Amino acid sequence: MHLFQQAAPELGNQYHEDRVLRAYLQRHLPPDLLRAWEPALTAMGALAGGELYRLQQADRLNEPRLTQWDAWGARIDHIELTPLWRVAERLAAEYGLVATAYDQSLGPWARPLQFALAYLFHPSTDIYTCPLAMTDGAARTLLQSGNQALIERAVPHLLSRDPAQFWTSGQWMTELTGGSDVGRAESVARQDADGTWRLYGRKWFTSAATSQMALTLARPEGNPPGVRGLALFYVETRDAQGRLRNIEVLRLKDKLGTRKLPTAELLLNGTPAQPVAGLRDGVRQIVPMLHLTRTWNSVMSAATMRRGLALARDYARKRVAFDAPLARQPLHVDTLAGLQAEFEAAFHLSFWLAELIGRDEHGQLAEQERYLLRLLTSIIKLTTARQAVAAASETLESFGGAGYIEDTGLPVLLRDSQVLPIWEGTTNVLALDLVHALLQRNELPLLGAAIRERVAAARDRGLQAAGRQALAAYEHAAAWFAAAQEAGRPAVEAGARRFALTLGRALALALLIDQAQWSLDRQQDGRARAAALRFAQLGVDQIAAEDTALSQALADDAPLPTPTADPA
Structure with missing residues (x-):
């Protein structure tokens, strides 16, 4: 008896198959530079559509595990990452997914090249780009702080291409009092008699809790309430013996998506820390970090849309319904065309933002252009994030029932997309x-x-x-x-x-x-x-x-008087 077997969607080299990325690089990069970098882009494209994608599928059910106590009752708070994330960490260092942006020989094209690599890497690594974004932001923040001791201590690790030396950075801002309203943060910084600063408080949502360092906000004792009274602190999470430095991992967060990412609730109970740049205006000091993490968010929105399209397009060529492949069914073609247009829009928005940041970092923007860049980080992040969620939902629907089945690997596209309009500012x-x-x-x-x-x-x-x-x-x-x-x-x-x-x-x-x-x-x-x-x-x-008035009544579901006449 012959039973029908539907072929699964497959991916090829994600660099070679991406017309939009290749055309962008051909247009904007000097030809010699593009030729020099094409082997790395080709290799990353092969990984993203091959080995990494297969590992991602095999790693689907794995999640980080928190072990709070060892067999003898000692508090260890060890977080074990999944096999995919351990591979992703090594590749991120070797391919210079953070370091490339700081390669002075690349000039203003460093950012487009960095983000081209990250864009290819992202969809097959289950949000490993989250710690990379924060690491990039931390490196830029420290370099702009002028704190030479911290620059010499941390930045070589953050920019290392050696996996044994590479560090990622956390970004510990969110507390129970709120995410975006950081001025209400309750964490306190106290100074010991020997001059050591120590942090006390609960950080409710800390992504990449396994990072070797973090930048965090706390209020030095005696400082006024509100945003101005917060200071930015540098924290190394573990001592030379690998023990957490007065940090307790209370729990890992049980999230809708980004489940490979170890997001934790932390208790700081005298954690040693160093002020990054004075004891006030810490929020202003993290602006470079926010600009970069929002740019990462924008580029990864486009990358996620591209992955969904690649799978949907391949499936449409293979899936036959009503005596013709979906790729020849007019309504399905119309759906894919709309997805492609939205993706290309998100791509060009996010890469223009990357381009402007690269020029700004090399002193090539006028003052007015720098102000425009400040506006664009908000506009482009919110636009592309909304596009990504809508596209992920449409992509799953294009597979019919298979799009709702976990072991196809498709539902993760929607779950992970939903974080994009939430993180780094709703x-x-x-x-x-x-x-x-x-x-x-x-x-x-x-x-x-x-x-x-x-x-x-x-x-x-x-x-x-x-x-x-x-x-x-x-x-x-x-x-x-x-x-x-x-x-x-x-x-x-x-x-x-x-x-x-x-x-x-x-x-x-x-x-x-x-x-x-x-x-x-x-x-x-x-x-x-x-x-x-x-x-x-x-x-x-x-x-x-x-x-x-109408909006308030609808939001409250409150009684609303009947209009006396037709408003028209």
């Missing part, structure tokens, strides 16, 4: 961050100029029409912001999310148009054009009329 927090920055100094015209510059490149008539749509969305957002300011701060805050998403999608469309015209001119390839036109069809302008 969508609402980042939208508020954006409008508060603009209320202090309205540099929105800088973003408008960037959009105009990119749509001006279009000579293709279809791209020109899409460019007018991008500009109209931006101008609508700018007009809304001006009117909302007149109405008062509550009106600005109530519409902040739609405002931010409109700016993000308008910018994404402009970047797609710019890339599409280049592809038509240099590659005689119309696929980037198709992505731009399809993205324009998916909706850019999210601005809507606000009625705060």
Whole structure:
């Protein structure tokens, strides 16, 4: 008896098969530099679609394990990582996924190259990019702090390509009082008679709890409440004998996704620490870290979307339904086309952000451009994170029932995507961050100029029409912001999310148009054009009329009087 056997989706070399990544690098990198780095990119692409992907599937049921006590009753709080993560740690060091960004010989292209490698690495390593993002942020924060002792002590480890010397860094900010509202942090720093600072408090959510060091916030005794009274401290988690330094791991968090990542609740009970740069304004000192971790979040959103598409596209060629492969079924084709357009938009947003950071680190941005970069980290992170969750859900649905079955390895795409709009600032927090920055100094015209510059490149008539749509969305957002300011701060805050998403999608469309015209001119390839036109069809302008009274009634589910007349 012959039984039907459905072939599973497969992956090839993820660098060779990624048209969008290769076209971006071809366009933006000097040819000699790209030739020099293509072997590493090719090798990472082969790992991501081969050995690492197979290990990820085999490692599916493994999770980190916490052993709090040894056989003789000693408190050890040992966390055992999974086989995939142990391999990922070695590869991250050897491929320089942090170190590449600090290679001065690469100039401003160091960041695009670093993120190209990380983008390939991420989908097959179950969020090992989380500790890498924090490590990158810690290295940048320490280098900018001017604390030479800490720079000499920690940075060589953070940038090492030797797995035996490589350190990752934690980022211990979240307490029970809140995540984004760090000014309410309760951790206290006390100084011993010998000058040693010690930290006391509970850190409710610390990712990468196995890292060798961490940067954390605490309030030195006597400091005022609020953000200004917090200081940034450097902590090495273990002593020379490998024992935790007055740190107790209370538990590992039981999370929806990112389950390979050892996220812990920690008790600091006299943990030795060193101030990074003075005893106040610690939140201001972590801004470089936040800019980088939000950029990592953006790039990994695009990477996750790309992985889902690669699997869905291969499956569509193999799966036959109603006498034809899914890849030839018009409605399924329409679904995949929409996913591809959203992915390409997220890719160009996130890599433009990486490009700007690379230029900024090499002193190539003017003051106004640096302010624009500050706005973009919020806009692009929130836009790409929302795209990633929607794309992951659509990707699973494209597999039908198989997308809901754990041992296909597909559901993890959705679970892990959901963290992207939550970590490093939720969508609402980042939208508020954006409008508060603009209320202090309205540099929105800088973003408008960037959009105009990119749509001006279009000579293709279809791209020109899409460019007018991008500009109209931006101008609508700018007009809304001006009117909302007149109405008062509550009106600005109530519409902040739609405002931010409109700016993000308008910018994404402009970047797609710019890339599409280049592809038509240099590659005689119309696929980037198709992505731009399809993205324009998916909706850019999210601005809507606000009625705060109606919104409050709906949010509270409170009684609302019947209108006396039809509002229309």
